[in-house]
Amino acid sequence: MAGAGPGPGPGPLMGGYQGAARGRGVVAAGWRLCLAHRFPQPRRPYGAGDVPLRDVLRHVGLALRYFRWWYKKTCIEKKSAFIDLLCAVPLQQIYGCPLGGIGGGTITRGWRGEFCRWQLNPGKYHYGTVIADQFTVCLRRKGQTVYQQVLSVEKPSKLQGWNWGYCGHYAFYHALYPRAWMVYELPGQNVVLTCRQVSPVIPHDYKDSSLPVAVFIWEVENGNEEPVEVSIMFSMQNGTGTKADKSGGHWNEPFTLQEGGERVAGVLLHHCTPTNPFTFAVAAREKAGTAVTHLTAFDPAGSGRDVWQDLLQDGKLESPSGRSSVTAKGEETAAAVCATCTVPARGHRTLELALAWDMPRVHFGSKEKLHLRRYTRFFGSNGDAAPALVRYALAHYEEWERKIDAWQKPVLENSQLPSWYKSALFNELYFLTDGGTVWLELPHDCLPQELQTPGVASLSHLLPVLREYGRFAYLEGQEYRMYNTYDVHFYASFALIMLWPKLQISLQYDIAVTVINEDVEPRQYLMSGQTAQVKLKNVVPHDIGDPDDEPWQRVNAYLIHDTANWKDLNLKFVLQVYRDYYLTHDAPYLRDMWPVCQAVMESELRFDTDNDGLIENGGFADQTYDAWVVNGASAYCGGLWLAAVRVMCEMAEVLGDKETQQKYSGILQKGKEAFERLLWNGKYYNYDSSGSSTSSSIMSDQCAGQWFLGACGLDHGELEVFPKSHVVSALQTIFEKNVMGFAGGTMGAVNGMRPSGVPDTSSVQSSEVWIGVVYALAATMIQEGMVQEGFHTAEGCYRTVWEQLGMAFQTPEAYCEKKVYRSLAYMRPLSIWSMQLALESRAGRAPCAPPAPSSPVPGGSEQSNGDNLGPVASAGSQGPCPVPSSL
Known part of the structure; x- marks a missing residue:
């Protein structure tokens, strides 16, 4: 079995940790490192200087057209480029678990404790640490303050009246998404603090999982023979560290909410920008033995000495009543909340603090439409929900943790699984919340324009699904800002269908709507320079829009290629349907999607130019590898085509459409023969049939069609499309050449490898490793019984990204063997959940069942949390299916 990753105690990233504390309640599996850690391999983003001369000469026209478009977009229209090749986001090796649920915006807290990445405006990021956002500890014995320290290793120029520079050698960070732990030993005090960070990201839950909240549970352990009074102060700036913080008009006010004998108290920070205003709530739970005090306002740009002395004096804050003054232009403001308790000798106590952010009504960049976030269904859209949100979070986080434990426990307790895999499986889920994600309510008063067009009425369950579960979108990547990029979602979709299947169904309905619709507006495409319409009817779009425009209404933000000619998009829709x-047994969904599948397959048939049952690529980059030219029959697109034809036969049988079944059965028989004749070389499937100098390259993704058929249970016996012996031989060749023959077998699988054992350098993409493709390849190996090889292949990517390159919680699309990476924080690595599906399928178990619905929010609409999955939910409410006990 592949080696274990960071486990309990010091691991590969724990060098320098000098403490003995293990932390209270810290789980064994996950990503762990000492706060004094430094990553030795800084990398830079792929840039113009990395383009080979031959490609520079070949793409002069593209470069000129791109720069002209970029200048107009950024300098004239004052908008952000959906892919900014001139201003890449620099790598910062600082990120940890993001805070918040799905679709309400996120705040990322770094592994050293800083609040450092902000995504509150839909799809837009601010990368910057707000230094005032901190936790500070104060210890008092016998009425005297003996220790007061900001729990940060920073030594900033602001707030110099505070005691900064906590020694990182005495603390460590541990992440297993959606939770994280920070364990601090306080030097010379014999006191250990464990801060447990919890966000409500709960599979099959469509209520609490939408909430923009996070809870910080501070476990305080006193190892002394005398009691100690402990205070934790949570300070927060009104804003996110952008110029808007100084725009003026912001203000703070204290609040309290009482229910059931317990009180929640804190401060509201009202951030009153003209577009997308929001309110922070910073609060603590007041219970027997816990006092909560606050400071309504202080200057985060000053020395902070007044705040420091206030806490130092008695371990509490002044707690003034009344709201603060409104900030003037150029002025910033911040607030603080403090929770205090006495911890007995050799004892333990808990302090509970929380953060909520309420931005209920949002505009995208065009500012044309006002949208309501999902959580407003339960907490209202008036902008006054922050107190209720933070109270709800403090009252329900223990229930959330029970559900998270039940979900993760079967994986974590399986001793046959390597610990790196356990870490990767859960931690890569960060992108479902922090991928610029939006989860919006469908308006009840009027339908959006795109849902009113002819043909949409044929989708009989469209409106019930969208009204019940809302509209979901996430970015291709934090640097590639297009929503629901479909060729990539094909890989990432396994996380949604396994954990929040109704969001996948909702997303598919939105894609179906775009298939039926068209956009006849002409535009120039940057690669070819040719002009064509934005969106053809009966063709799957590349994406559903740019967050700086108006997603859903204007699709296909991607304008490098005309994707109407891409060969994989239509096929990926059919395969996902x-x-x-197969995983949900949602028959109404299948009936609705069937005519759409027929339409896109008819559209796809035009690419079978010689009527041999197999589509051909067009001699350019016309699929997800959009810089890797392919011509004629190809392993990737040809394999996806045959897989899609196979599932068309299966769907036709399920729906009793014998005519269509006969049609595609005939195509399948011809296509299988052509695929084997044109591409099989005795060991693997050639990249394409063009006979070019690189057509015999070994593509790591050549079995993508088989991968999806395996996930659908259509890969064996009479159902098999690709001969099993050929699939296994191809996978063995990929493992030998693309995995073990690349970087000593330690970095995953390179996309393209020449038979001679050197990477295919005919394009930038052929010589890259794509992490999401590697996880899909590993899943395919597991499906075919190559379990050891599958885990070894995937392990190389995890070790490289998380342990060597410092790219935790920003897993990129790609990296090369040396020097460069491309596109930080990318969607495709969510495909690791296909490895989990492959493991569960090998164990002969049905897909996971949802838990029973939880109670409705007090005062809110009653709304089921669970999925109505039909026969597939045979496991009842026992939580996720366990992985095999033996690999």
């Missing part, structure tokens, strides 16, 4: 039905 059947995969979704």
Whole structure:
């Protein structure tokens, strides 16, 4: 079995940790490192200087057209480029678990404790640490303050009246998404603090999982023979560290909420920008033995000495009543909340603090439409929900943790699984919340324009699904800002269909709507320079829009290629429809999608130019590898085509459409023969049939069609499309050449490898490792019984990204063997959940069942949390299916 990753105690990233404390309640598996850690391998983003001369000469026209478009977009229209090749986001090796649920915006807290990445405005990021956002500890014995320290290793120029520079050698960070732990030993005090960070990210839950909240549970352990009074102060700036913090008009006010004998108290920070205003709530739970005090306002740009002395004096804050003054232009403001308790000798106590952010009504960049976030269904859209949100979080986080434990426990307790995999499986889920994610309510008073067009009425369950579960979108990547990029979602969709299947179904309905619709507006495409319409009817779009424009209404933000000619998009829609039905048994969904599948397959048939049952690529980059030219029959697109034809036969049988079944059965027989004749070389499937100098390259993704068929249970016996012996031989060749023959077998699988054993350098993408593709390849190996090889292949990517390159919680699309990476924080690595599905399928178990619905929010609409999945939910409410006990 592949080696274990960081486990309990010092691991590969724990060098320098000098403490003995293990932390209270810290789970064994996850990503752990000492706060004094430094990553030795800084990398830079792929840039113009990395383009080979031959490609520079070949793409002069593209470069000129791109720069002209970029200048107009950024300098004239004052908008952000959906892909900014001139201003890449620099790598910062600082990020930890993001805070918040799905679709309400996120705040990332770094592994050293800093609040450092902000995504509150939909799809837009601010990368910057707000230095005032901190936790500070104060210890008092016998009425005297003996220790007061900001729990930060920073030594900033602001707030110099505070005691900064906590020694990182005495603390460590541990992440297993959606939770994280920070364990601090306080030097010379014999006191250990464990801060447990919890966000409500709960599979099959469509209520609490939407909430923009996070809870910080501070476990305080006193190892002394005398009691100690402990205070934790949580300070927060009104804003996110942008110029808007100084725009003026912001103000703070204290609040309290009481229910059931317990009180929540804190401060509201009202951030009153003209577009997308929001309110922070910083609060603590007041219970027997815990006092909560606050400071309504202080200057985060000053020395902070007044705040420090206030806490130092008695371990509490002044707690003034009344709201603060409104900030003037150029002025910033911040607030603080403090929770205090006495910890007995050799004892333990808990302090509970929380953060909520209420931005209920949002505009995208065009500012044309006002949208309501999902959580407003339960907490209202008036902008006054922050107190209720933070109270709800403090009252329910223990229930959330029970559900998270039940979900993760079967994986974590399986001793046959390597610990790196346990870490990767859960931690890569960060992107479902921090991928610029929006989860919006469908308006009840009027339908959006795109849902009113002819043909949409044929989707009989469209409106019930969208009204019940809302509209979901996430970015291709934090640097590639297009929503629901479909060729990439094909890989990432396994996380949604396995954990929040109704969001996958909702997303598919939105894609179906775009298939039926068209956009005849002409535009120039940057690669070819040719002009064509934005969106053709009966063709799957590349994406559903740019967050700086108006997603859903204007689709296909991607304008490098005309994706109407891409060969994989239509096929990936058909494959996902059947995969979704196979895992959910949602018959109404299948009936609705069937005419759409027929339409896109008819559209796809035009690419079979010689009527041999197999589509051909067009001699350019016309699929998800959009810089890697492919011509003629190809392993990737040809394999996806045959898989899609196979599932068309299966869907036709399920729906009793014998005519269509006969049609595609005939195409399948011809296509299988052509695929083997044109591409099989005795060991693997050639990249393409063009006979070019690189057509015999070994593509790591050549079995993508088989991968999806395996996920649908259509990969064996009479159902098999690709001969099993050929699939296994191809996978063995990929493992030998693309994995073990690349970087000593330690970095995953390179996309393209020449038979001679050197990477295919015919394009930038052929010589890259794509992490999401590697996880899909590993899943395919597991499906075919190559379990050891599958885990070894995937392990290389995890070790490289998380342990060597410091790219935790920003897993990129790609990296090369040396020097560069491309596109930080990317969607595709969510495909690791296909490895989990492959493991569960090998164990002969049905897909996971949802838990029973939880109670409705007091005062809110009654709304089911669970999925109505039909026969597939045979496991009842026992939580996720365990992985095999033996690999």
